[in-house]
Amino acid sequence: MTITLRSAELFDVRLTFRQPIHTAISVLSERCTTILRLTDQEGRVGYGEGVAFETPWYTPETQNSLRALSPLLYQLLITAPLEGPSAVAERFRPIQGNQMAKAMFDGAVYELFAQAEQQSLATYLGGDDSQAIRCGKALGRSSVRQTIENVGLALTDGFERIKLKLAPTDTNILEQVRQTFPDAPLMFDANGSFDLSDLPLLQVWDEFSLLMMEQPFSANEWLNHQHAASILKTPLCLDESIQTTHDAALMHQLQAGQIINIKPARLGGLTAALDVRASSTYWLGGMFESGIGRRQTLAFATLPGLAYPIDMSGTNHYFIEDVLEQDYLVENGRIRYQEHPVSLERLHHLTKSRTYL
Incomplete structure (x- = not known):
């Protein structure tokens, strides 16, 4: 089975914590995250999430870097139909690092393939x-x-x-x-x-x-x-x-x-x-x-x-x-x-x- 992507949208989402979260090196009162919505040619929709933080305290990635790279990653995915979810990692191989940006697309593609097989993602x-x-x-x-x-x-x-x-x-x-x-x-x-x-x-x-x-x-x-x-x-x-x-x-x-x-x-x-x-x-x-x-x-x-x-x-x-x-x-x-x-x-x-x- 192959999947051909038709469109992609990014949502800049802001979630408010009930109580500030204190780590050893950071305090979070709001969670800024990016939601990816991928649609394939059959009309199926898969979601992914780019979970980098706003500043590079956890890994070098940030919300800004993740969103800036997303158009390039999407272009790599639409060069040809996807033969399976593992094809995402192969297409992204020329791009160094930026793991959370890659994972956002990877998760959405997995959801599309699970739907195509009429299975839950877990199954x-x-x-x-x-x-x-x-x-x-x-x-x-x-x-x-x-x-x-x-x-x-x-x-x-x-x-x-x-x-x-x-x-x-x-x-x-x-x-x-x-x-x-x-x-x-x-x-x-x-x-x-x-x-x-x-x-x-x-x-x-x-x-x-x-x-x-x-x-x-x-x-x-x-x-x-x-x-x-x-x-x-x-x-x-x-x-x-x-x-x-x-x-x-x-x-x-x-x-x-x-x-x-x-x-x-x-x-x-x-x-x-x-x-x-x-x-x-x-x-x-x-x-x-x-x-x-x-x-x-x-x-x-x-x-x-x-x-x-x-x-x-x-x-x-x-x-x-x-x-x-x-x-x-x-x-x-x-x-x-x-x-x-x-x-x-x-x-x-x-x-x-x-x-x-």
């Missing part, structure tokens, strides 16, 4: 959408008191893994949380905020019986991660470092980490994510994306092999208003993949500008 990927997916809760940086309260609420709600966003100055928070919840399945995410001089601090945190330490050093600091992994008993999980399938292979070769947080958008799309999944211990993270990106991540989560619960709260938890007709809800620490449709009314209401490619 098309080879997943089982009959089972509820175990969830973990990611908590932004806050005071000791507020963090302890939030961890308690997350455990009561049935979340099976608690991720704390922490910076090197947050030893007291981690210590107090562990004392309050001695058996809680805790981990932390540093978003690359540590440097090698903080290694003695990581050795102190190594004693808090954590599931993993996520991305302590910056994305390109492979030798720092290798050294830390060799002396810490807590497994290292890499996130920002893994932007290609080659990065995943490098992590294994250097023994610079034991776990990968797969985010299809960071890897360039679902095709690359499937490749990394095949050879790695992994779980799935979120990008504070809209329901469109969440829907595709959940479809991936229905595949067997997840080593840990995914980072996923309900869409209603993060945003005052989202672009789907129905929210994804977490109940007793579980979430179900469903193909909630896009609400065109909500999409247009939340759109600041619209571009035809």
